[in-house]
Amino acid sequence: MSQLISDAMKKQAALLSMLRKENIYTYSLEVSSACANRIVVSGKERINFISNNYLGFSTHPEVLKAVRSAVDKYGLGIGGSPLACGTTELHYKLQEKIARVYEREACVLLASGYQALLGSIQATIGKGDVAVMDSLVHRSIVDGVTLCGSDKRMWLHNDTEDLDSLLARLKTKYNRMLILVDSVYSMDGDWADLPELQRIKEEHGALLLIDEAHSLGVLGKRGYGLPDHFDMPNAPDVIAGTFSKFAGAVGGFVAGPADFIDHLRHNASAYIFSASLPPLTVAGIHRSFELLDEEPEWRERLWNNINYFLTGLKDLGFDTGPSRTAVVPLLIRDLEKTMMFNKMIFEEGVFASPIVHPAVPPAESRIRLGVMATHTKADLDRSFDVFKKVGKKLGII
Ligand SMILES: Cc1ncc(COP(=O)(O)O)c(C=O)c1O
Structure with missing residues (x-):
């Protein structure tokens, strides 16, 4: 390690190095398309749940x-x-x-x-x-x-x-x-x-x-x-x-x-x-x-998607905390499982954001999902299939 990394910084550096070694580090991946309901990340199109571009206005x-x-x-x-x-x-x-x-x-x-x-x-x-x-x-x-x-x-x-x-x-x-x-x-x-x-x-x-x-x-x-x-x-x-x-x-x-x-x-x-x-x-x-x-229809679409998505996730047995907006947490409550879940859904074509310590306490580790007005029903249904498959495999639901 370089001398810029002090003893106090070493703990986090070790955690990051473990995540990279286990191939479950998913931050700052290379994006090569606009931020729409589908987004190209690491060379492949994925369903986009990582952005806060709720209304899809950027395109x-x-x-x-x-x-x-x-x-x-x-x-x-x-x-x-x-x-x-x-x-x-x-x-x-x-x-x-x-x-x-x-x-x-x-x-x-x-x-x-x-x-x-x-x-x-x-x-x-x-x-x-x-x-x-x-x-x-x-x-x-x-x-x-x-x-x-x-x-x-x-x-x-x-x-x-x-x-x-x-x-x-x-x-x-x-x-x-x-x-x-x-x-x-x-x-x-x-x-x-x-x-x-x-x-x-x-x-x-x-x-x-x-x-x-x-x-x-x-x-x-x-x-x-x-x-x-x-x-x-x-x-x-x-x-x-x-x-x-x-x-x-x-x-x-x-x-x-x-x-x-x-x-x-x-x-x-x-x-x-x-x-x-x-x-x-x-x-x-x-x-x-x-x-x-x-064009108020974008907000209408967003709210239809929020309601459909929250209901679907709860029906699958996921804990979405107190969310009632386009910010939807999937509470997993375990740091490594959260990183693993994120990596596995990514491999299945869903791009989302793991939120772990220090952003939240380890017992509140979660995946954060951003709903968009431009998500289609097919996007949401496909994501349900992926979350269900990975959630069951990791014993989350
Ligand atoms: C609640 C809240 N406030 C402020 C900000 C900062 O906004 P910006 O990304 O424009 O710097 C963010 C962005 O993550 C946020 O979530």
């Missing part, structure tokens, strides 16, 4: 048309940060669109969802404040809180009574309390209880930031996420999100009051010190937002 002809026309005008990228030359008319148009979607005064684009979380948290709290996180929030929230310099506390996942009593204990000690939740949880596919969060934050004078990553395009009558689902547009104070799921692209956003967004633009490192999203990406994302309204 929608209308999106590609918008992208091509932006390439013709702007080329590959804009070559600067948003405060320099990186805010084109397309960026302004998309920011206004998202502000309207979430019924906020303003919105700002960042280069990724991860950066949107770092930037929105840094702009909201700091020393003397406290971040109060659901225990299952995404790593981008955890890192954002570490970066912002506030104190931090966790409450039990989706347990609003625990949150309530935590805030009651904290409220005399801090200037500001910021509640942080994922709208839809990225490992379990359940969602946050917005009405209760609204009640509790008002009772204790706290602020609420939601991460719309897996919710935008999926939840709500119009696909406008968790606030749309509960018809509570004003419940969150700050809304952050990503385009890597609903548009199958890249980039992030933060929406909120105009003075807050202005403050973020002049203070959040993740916004100031990073190059702007390429106009071609912004154009494709803007068209994707329009398609949410123009």
Whole structure:
């Protein structure tokens, strides 16, 4: 091993080397097609359950048309940060669109969802404040809180009574309390209880930031996420999100009051010190937002697939945890079996993602499956056959 690998790193290096030796390491395999319901991986077509491209918009002809026309005008990228030359008319148009979607005064684009979380948290709290996180929030929230310099506390996942009593204990000690939740949880596919969060934050004078990553395009009558689902547009104070799921692209956003967004633009490192999203990406994302309204059939198809898939997996005897969205965990609860299951379904033509320690505790090892609107019934039925065969072979069902 090179001297860059310290003693502390050796345990993980040994685990990775074991997985490779056993030929059950399935990360970063070579992909050589677009991210559709079928995807070519390691030279062979597989059914795609690994992506978060829930609506399949990354290959929608209308999106590609918008992208091509932006390439013709702007080329590959804009070559600067948003405060320099990186805010084109397309960026302004998309920011206004998202502000309207979430019924906020303003919105700002960042280069990724991860950066949107770092930037929105840094702009909201700091020393003397406290971040109060659901225990299952995404790593981008955890890192954002570490970066912002506030104190931090966790409450039990989706347990609003625990949150309530935590805030009651904290409220005399801090200037500001910021509640942080994922709208839809990225490992379990359940969602946050917005009405209760609204009640509790008002009772204790706290602020609420939601991460719309897996919710935008999926939840709500119009696909406008968790606030749309509960018809509570004003419940969150700050809304952050990503385009890597609903548009199958890249980039992030933060929406909120105009003075807050202005403050973020002049203070959040993740916004100031990073190059702007390429106009071609912004154009494709803007068209994707329009398609949410123009072609609601994609969401209908997605929800039909989610319901069919969850029911089918449960009927086979799999444990899908609390999922009720396009994020579907297959809980296997054993690290090696999880890696083995993933490798075996891959050989049978199904591409999925093993989630193991340190992403989740070993006893919660799982395969994570992303349902797409573009999955056909034949895709889902074929995957049931494969899961059944491999699940029985490994004694999981
Ligand atoms: C809940 C959640 N928030 C934020 C992110 C980060 O988004 P991005 O991929 O755009 O950096 C992800 C992506 O994995 C996510 O699942």
